[in-house]
Amino acid sequence: MEAPLLSIHNLDKHFDISGGLLDQLRWKGGKPVRERTMVRAVNRVSFEIRKGETLSVVGESGCGKSTLARTIIGLYPPNRGEIFYREERIDRLSPARMLPYRTKMQMVFQDPYASLNPRMRVRETLEEPVRFHRRLSGAEIKDCVAQVMEQVGVDPSWADRYPHEFSGGQRQRISIARALVVNPEFIIADEPISALDVSIQAQILNLLMDAQQERQLTYLFISHDLSVVEHISTRVAVMYLGTVCELAPVDALFDGPLHPYTQALLSAIPRLGEKGSRHIKIEGDVPTPIQLPTGCVFHGRCPHVRTVCTETVPKLRDFGGGHFAACHFIEEITARRAETSGHLA
Amino acid sequence: MKTLLEVDNLTVRFSLRAGEITAVDQVDFKLQEGERFGLVGESGAGKSVTGFALINLISKPGYIAGGSVRFQGNELTALTDEQIRRVRGNDICMIFQDPMMTLNPVLTIGTQMVETLQAHRSISTKEAKRAAVETLRKVQIPSPERRLRQYPHELSGGMRQRVVIAVALITSPSLIIADEPTTALDVTIQAEIMALLLSLCKDENMGLILITHDLAVVSQVTQRIAVMYAGRIVEVGATDDIVKHPRHPYTIGLLSALPQNKPRGQRLDQIRGVMPTLLDIPPGCPFNERCDRAQEICRRQRPGLEWKQHGGRVACHFVE
Amino acid sequence: MSTLQKIRQSDLLHNFLRDPLAVGSFFVLLVLVAAGFLSPLIAPHDPYDTTTIDIMDSEMPPAWMDGGESRFLLGTDSQGRDLLSTILYGMRVSILIGIGAVVLQAFLGIFIGLTSGYVGGRLDAFLMRVADVQLSFSTYMVAIFIGAIFKTIFGVGLYAQVAVPFLIMVIGFAEWPQYARTVRASVLAEKKQEYVEAARVIGFPSSRIMWRHILPNALTPVLVISTVQVANAIMSEAALSFIGLGMPVTRPSLGSLIKIGFEYVFSGTWWITLFPGIVLVLLILAINLLGDWLRDYLNPKLYKGA
Numbered sequence: 028m029e030a031p032l033l034s035i036h037n038l039d040k041h042f043d044i045s046g047g048l049l050d051q052l053r054w055k056g057g058k059p060v061r062e063r064t065m066v067r068a069v070n071r072v073s074f075e076i077r078k079g080e081t082l083s084v085v086g087e088s089g090c091g092k093s094t095l096a097r098t099i100i101g102l103y104p105p106n107r108g109e110i111f112y113r114e115e116r117i118d119r120l121s122p123a124r125m126l127p128y129r130t131k132m133q134m135v136f137q138d139p140y141a142s143l144n145p146r147m148r149v150r151e152t153l154e155e156p157v158r159f160h161r162r163l164s165g166a167e168i169k170d171c172v173a174q175v176m177e178q179v180g181v182d183p184s185w186a187d188r189y190p191h192e193f194s195g196g197q198r199q200r201i202s203i204a205r206a207l208v209v210n211p212e213f214i215i216a217d218e219p220i221s222a223l224d225v226s227i228q229a230q231i232l233n234l235l236m237d238a239q240q241e242r243q244l245t246y247l248f249i250s251h252d253l254s255v256v257e258h259i260s261t262r263v264a265v266m267y268l269g270t271v272c273e274l275a276p277v278d279a280l281f282d283g284p285l286h287p288y289t290q291a292l293l294s295a296i297p298r299l300g301e302k303g304s305r306h307i308k309i310e311g312d313v314p315t316p317i318q319l320p321t322g323c324v325f326h327g328r329c330p331h332v333r334t335v336c337t338e339t340v341p342k343l344r345d346f347g348g349g350h351f352a353a354c355h356f357i358e359e360i361t362a363r364r365a366e367t368s369g370h371l372a
Numbered sequence: 373m374k375t376l377l378e379v380d381n382l383t384v385r386f387s388l389r390a391g392e393i394t395a396v397d398q399v400d401f402k403l404q405e406g407e408r409f410g411l412v413g414e415s416g417a418g419k420s421v422t423g424f425a426l427i428n429l430i431s432k433p434g435y436i437a438g439g440s441v442r443f444q445g446n447e448l449t450a451l452t453d454e455q456i457r458r459v460r461g462n463d464i465c466m467i468f469q470d471p472m473m474t475l476n477p478v479l480t481i482g483t484q485m486v487e488t489l490q491a492h493r494s495i496s497t498k499e500a501k502r503a504a505v506e507t508l509r510k511v512q513i514p515s516p517e518r519r520l521r522q523y524p525h526e527l528s529g530g531m532r533q534r535v536v537i538a539v540a541l542i543t544s545p546s547l548i549i550a551d552e553p554t555t556a557l558d559v560t561i562q563a564e565i566m567a568l569l570l571s572l573c574k575d576e577n578m579g580l581i582l583i584t585h586d587l588a589v590v591s592q593v594t595q596r597i598a599v600m601y602a603g604r605i606v607e608v609g610a611t612d613d614i615v616k617h618p619r620h621p622y623t624i625g626l627l628s629a630l631p632q633n634k635p636r637g638q639r640l641d642q643i644r645g646v647m648p649t650l651l652d653i654p655p656g657c658p659f660n661e662r663c664d665r666a667q668e669i670c671r672r673q674r675p676g677l678e679w680k681q682h683g684g685r686v687a688c689h690f691v692e
Numbered sequence: 693m694s695t696l697q698k699i700r701q702s703d704l705l706h707n708f709l710r711d712p713l714a715v716g717s718f719f720v721l722l723v724l725v726a727a728g729f730l731s732p733l734i735a736p737h738d739p740y741d742t743t744t745i746d747i748m749d750s751e752m753p754p755a756w757m758d759g760g761e762s763r764f765l766l767g768t769d770s771q772g773r774d775l776l777s778t779i780l781y782g783m784r785v786s787i788l789i790g791i792g793a794v795v796l797q798a799f800l801g802i803f804i805g806l807t808s809g810y811v812g813g814r815l816d817a818f819l820m821r822v823a824d825v826q827l828s829f830s831t832y833m834v835a836i837f838i839g840a841i842f843k844t845i846f847g848v849g850l851y852a853q854v855a856v857p858f859l860i861m862v863i864g865f866a867e868w869p870q871y872a873r874t875v876r877a878s879v880l881a882e883k884k885q886e887y888v889e890a891a892r893v894i895g896f897p898s899s900r901i902m903w904r905h906i907l908p909n910a911l912t913p914v915l916v917i918s919t920v921q922v923a924n925a926i927m928s929e930a931a932l933s934f935i936g937l938g939m940p941v942t943r944p945s946l947g948s949l950i951k952i953g954f955e956y957v958f959s960g961t962w963w964i965t966l967f968p969g970i971v972l973v974l975l976i977l978a979i980n981l982l983g984d985w986l987r988d989y990l991n992p993k994l995y996k997g998a
Contacts (some may be wrong), residue, residue, distance in 0.1 A: 048818070077495060084604040087558035087559070087560065088558055091500075097889070098537045100893055101892075101893075102889055102893065103499075120897070122897070125895065126895050129893065129894060129895030130895075132893075133893060133894075134890065135888070136859055136886040136889065136890060138886055140991045141883075141885045141886045141887060142886035142889075142890055143887055144887040144889050144891075144909070145887075145909060146903055146908040146909055148906075153517065155894075155896075156894045159894065159895070159896060160894075160895070194646050196646060197490035197646075203892075205890065205894075209894070224414035224415055224585065224647075225414060225585060225587070225626055225629055225630070225644075226414060226625065226626060226629050226642065226647075227414075227631035227644040227646065228629070228632075229631075229640040229643070230632075230643075230644075231641045232631070232640055232700075233639055233640055233642055237639075237640060251558065251559070254588075254630070254631045254632050255631050256632065257632075257636060258631035258632075258634065258636055258637065258638075258640070259631075259637070277636060278636070291560060292560060293558065294563075295559040295560040295562065295589075296559060296633065297559075297562070297563070297566070297586065297588035297589045297592055297616055298592075299587060299588045299591050299630065299632055299633070300592075300611075300612060300615040300616065301591075301592060302592060306560075306563040306564070307569065308564065309560065312530070312531070313753070325452045344624060389706060
């Protein structure tokens with residue numbers, strides 16, 4: 028099998044939110060102790076992204092999916108773990124040695140109103156990366172930018188306008204153009220359509236899919252919108268509280284989710300015209316990532332919980348066909364489900 | 373069945389420096405008692421403004437330029453501020469996307485619920501507290517007595533929205549207007565809140581106007597929907613009928629743009645262009661510039677919202 | 693669209709024209725600044741030219757009073773200088789020092805605030821503590837201290853020559869922390885924006901991100917405090933001159949004029965103090981009112997209804 032385009036191993040990203048030294052000091056047992064408060068946003072995440080595929084990461088707010096994306100692209104340094112791009116380790120590189128990878132990996136952001144510099148004309152926003160990375164003449168840069176603008180469906184004659192003169196959908200197109208203009212192979216899209224209207228979402232999704240075909244792009248697609256993920260992905264990773272609990276090809280995941288959390292999550296997707304609730308309710312709220320539960324992070328809310336779940340962290344296990352899930356009792360849960368649906372039939 | 377709300381030719385305008393804009397243009401619909409009705413549209417379609425206009429909450433530079441809103445036979449647009457305040461929060465309650473628009477961050481949940489109730493009923497604080505606990509239980513909040521003493525920031529987003537629903541319910545209103553009540557919430561919580569709203573409306577025979585951009589959500593909860601575009605209703609009818617057989621080109625486009633309606637991985641059908649801003653709505657049918665079926669007449673003459681053969685109302689020249 | 697058209701249609705102009713207070717203060721300011729900078733052309737006398745000054749003309753009342761002369765519209769000061777001309781020249785000095793000090797403050801403040809906000813961590817903590825220490829000394833203390841040392845070392849004669857740059861330096865150095873804090877706060881807010889992350893993903897070096905991407909977006913509050921700071925700097929200068937640490941009597945600013953006149957107020961020659969005083973108040977008021985309007989315009993959250 029071909030080597031993966033990008034792979035990450037046991038990635039951890041924690042944020043220290045304890046403030047200055049004085050805020051960290053606590054009085055314990057008669058003497059001052061320095062205590063830090065850490066948000067454990069991403070914990071022990073490993074996966075590979077193959078060339079040409081779209082791997083989606085889904086999860087609810089606060090599950091660490093955006094942090095994961097920003098750690099992979101190098102906006103945050105990881106606390107532990109490794110990131111490999113075409114088998115080269117890239118997580119400890121100096122800015123200068125990272126530079127060649129900057130043209131290969133790009134990112135599209137969520138908020139079309141915040142992701143374009145309001146004081147720069149569209150032309151400046153798009154030309155600057157080309158000028159920075161490639162030695163081209165002024166005319167060549169202009170051509171290159173015009174071509175990309177054409178591809179994303181923004182009239183190149185509007186290049187001298189400022190971002191505020193465009194609608195949300197058009198801004199997102201410009202944002203995508205900025206990522207494409209350096210000719211990347213791999214694009215991380217962090218909720219690229221969630222701030223847009225339904226009819227515009229379809230336009231942007233089509234644009235992303237077309238660009239993937241034309242340029243043989245690989246996507247890491249971050250989203251909370253399950254029906255979009257279902258539509259666009261090759262494989263899907265489900266995250267809960269900073270860990271991946273299930274990773275599978277899209278059909279396998281949506282047709283037969285294994286992990287109890289995935290089952291609950293998928294059952295909550297509102298389906299057009301479907302009356303009555305199929306929703307599997309899960310008890311309680313998501314715990315804070317400051318004090319992670321011991322053992323399986325889902326154990327506090329899982330309907331199938333046993334003692335072992337509170338003690339041992341379940342590993343991602345392969346259940347055939349590249350379908351991975353991290354739960355101690357997958358076999359049992361699947362058997363019980365088969366039994367109940369058998370009864371109903 | 374009795375008519376709960378009757379909206380006739382409601383028009384809301386805003387006087388802006390750039391010109392006079394019509395945010396809600398001759399909107400009319402009816403709501404029966406206990407009926408669940410959806411107002412669907414994209415941002416800028418005028419659905420939220422319609423919601424505000426129903427309870428006379430339009431503030432300057434906007435104003436209600438025409439039409440009427442009759443609630444249980446009373447004309448709401450003609451009421452004084454004092455009179456409308458007695459209706460608002462009592463007979464008609466509103467739930468917003470952001471729970472913190474309703475909840476006061478410096479007051480405990482108990483205080484807010486008791487105050488709301490006492491503003492509309494003359495009952496003792498003790499009785500009001502008992503009613504508050506009961507309502508919190510109704511919205512399935514665990515250990516309601518303890519919650520009364522908590523502040524809004526101590527609760528999660530989903531819990532806060534439940535409290536907002538409880539605050540709305542405490543006066544036993546006959547109509548709830550919910551403006552994107554679950555847009556800010558995660559899917560699992562959204563499903564719970566929607567299920568809760570649905571069962572409450574059924575149990576208490578409450579009317580519901582659900583304002584949302586999410587067709588899937590609205591299709592699960594409501595009996596009838598109105599689709600809005602550029603300030604106008606373009607199609608009204610039974611929810612199931614519209615979802616399965618949309619008639620207006622915009623509704624058709626909107627539904628087929630949903631990923632759910634296409635096999636995985638296939639290109640989506642998209643509506644070209646964007647909705648015109650309220651400042652430059654084209655003459656004739658507001659959708660004509662994006663419509664594949666547009667003819668000469670669509671650019672000249674605005675289609676009225678008329679009854680069509682299938683038994684729903686559509687604003688299009690080419691629907692029989 | 694041409695630039696002219698853009699300006700004509702802009703919200704800024706519309707909002708400005710709708711606010712009579714802002715328009716009024718703008719015109720007052722315009723007249724004062726123009727009069728100040730055109731003083732060599734429009735002033736009837738040259739107060740710096742000792743050959744034209746006659747001590748016999750001293751303490752003449754304004755022209756419309758008994759004993760006044762039409763040569764001296766607002767009267768003369770204790771040295772026989774025409775008061776109107778001296779006020780015009782003095783205003784020029786005051787405005788020059790005000791603007792100069794603010795340019796220096798802005799330069800220091802933007803540089804330090806930007807670095808502090810963008811780099812963060814220990815450098816940020818260090819720079820902000822330095823700012824705190826600087827703020828805990830008042831402008832006057834710094835000026836008295838440095839001024840005293842300067843005069844002792846170089847003598848009063850030399851001081852008179854370099855008084856303007858000296859005052860610019862003193863007021864500029866004393867008040868940069870205001871700027872640094874404002875810039876830092878808005879840099880911290882901008883730094884979290886996605887366009888900054890996008891610039892980092894493209895691989896731009898930090899210096900380019902700071903100066904080219906963040907700074908232009910962080911300048912709005914700088915504009916607002918600049919107006920207030922110009923007024924403050926003019927006031928500081930006037931106060932320093934009033935206690936004798938500012939502009940020398942030979943090249944008076946508004947502050948030193950008020951001081952000169954103050955010694956004669958009780959002998960009945962009130963005009964030497966009153967007229968420069970009125971001009972100073974007008975100047976400061978106009979700048980502050982304009983600053984208030986600008987702040988309201990740029991920060992829509994403070995709008996008082998529509």
